[in-house]
Amino acid sequence: MTPRRTVVRRAPGKLFVAGEYAVVEPGTPAILVAVDREVTVTVSEATGADTVVSTDLGPRTRTPHVSAAIDTVGRLLTEHGLPAPPLHLSISSQLHERGRKFGLGSSGAVTVATISAAAAFCGLALSHDHLFRLALLTTARIDPNGSGGDLAASTWGGWIAYRSPDRAFALDLARRNGVGEALRTEWPGLDVRRLPPPEGLALEVGWTGTPASTTSLVSDLHRRTWRCSAAHREFVTAATDLVGAATAALERGDGPHLLHQIRRARHQLARLDDQVGLGIFTTELTALCDVAESVGGAAKPSGAGGGDCGIALLDAEAPRDARHVRERWAAAGVRPLTIRPATQRIEESSA
Structure with missing residues (x-):
């Protein structure tokens, strides 16, 4: 008996470095980094007439992303x-x-890996750009407020500068003219490019132990009149400025200036939290930031906040500082995670 052909695809998770919340506005920039933990999807031919999904993602994971990804393909x-x-x-x-x-973008990673694996199994070759667009068309049907930054990090890997597209435009185009036309047409606002890793700085990640819902937090912000206010415009303008400055710092290898921008990003998120009361900063996330800054580093929540993870950039030549930070995080109820940036998109395989 000839064994069934299988296709395996892996997609990394992500961390937001700067630009959360503002990036949901089309054309607004953010910086993300893919991490060396991934979702793996193995596709083979079903023995029956229906598609079957088995997963260890757990009951809290939104399986609609898998179903929607299969439907898009x-x-x-x-x-x-x-x-x-x-x-x-x-x-x-x-x-x-x-x-x-x-809080490492599991919904985005499983969407990218599922589309990549299902398309390859069915004979469709996808470029990075087309894979990302299919993934965004998939997730935007579930949550039109999502920026797609997680999908970009899972697709391209490494450190990236990202600007979100007009998701309503993309969805309407696919609905009117088909998915293929949506892959070929330029999407207003969209831009993805690779960035070099920070020079002389090490990334540390702490987990609060409390899962948070990015969808709920961003949707809550969208329901508030704050989005139509001068304060909102000021927030987006400030976020655009600091992300641009952080991008430039990465490109020229200026670690101290990058640290300054990460601190600015923390304070911008804290100001947003004060104005709107979303609960971005928890006791654990505040402690995570304070501990990192006490040794000269910079830290902030990664993503929507309210739990999940925070990141810190520390002097790569000062391992004692990193150990000190991890010890104090643990004492504050923050679990240090052994996570490193994924330098490239996870390799693909088939059998």
């Missing part, structure tokens, strides 16, 4: 005049622990 296959066969998907994740997520 099916729409593209139909446009190409190709059949959409029933599939067997096996999904495993390093972005969870006993069903609890770390």
Whole structure:
């Protein structure tokens, strides 16, 4: 008996470095980094008439992302005049622990890996750009407020500068003219480019132990009249400025200036929290930041806050400082995670 062909795709999780909340506005920049923990999706032919999904992602993970990803690939296959066969998907994740997520973009990673694996199994070759666009069309149907930054990090890997597209435009284009046309047409606001890693600085990650819902926090902000206020415009302007300055610092290898911009990003998020009362900063996240700054580093919540992870950039030549930070984090209820940047997108394989 000939063994069934299988296709395996892996997509890394992500951390926001700067630009949270503001990046949901089309064309507004952010900096993200992919991490060396990933979601793995293995696709083979289903034995029955229906697609079957087995996963260790846990009950709190939103399985609609997997179903929606399969549906998006099916729409593209139909446009190409190709059949959409029933599939067997096996999904495993390093972005969870006993069903609890770390806040590393698991929904985005599983979307990217599922689309990549299902498309490859069905004979569709996707560029990075087309894979990202398919993933964003998928997630925007579930949550139109999501920026897509997590998808970009999972697709390209490494450190990236990202500007979010007009998701309403992309969804409407796909609905009117088809998915294929949406892949070929320029999306207003969209830009993704690679950045060099920070020179002389080491990334440290702490987990608060409390899962947070990015979708709920961003949706809560969208429901408030604050988004139509002068304070909102000031926040977006300030975020755009500091992300631009941080991007320039990365590109010229200026570690001290990058640290300054990360501190600015922390204070901008704290100001937003004070104005709107979203609960971005928890006791643990505040302690995470204060401890890192006490040794000359810079730190902030990564992503929407309210729990999940925080990041710190510390002097790479001062390992004693890093040990000190990890010890004090642990004493404050913050668990240091062994996470490093993923230098490139996780390799692909098939059998």
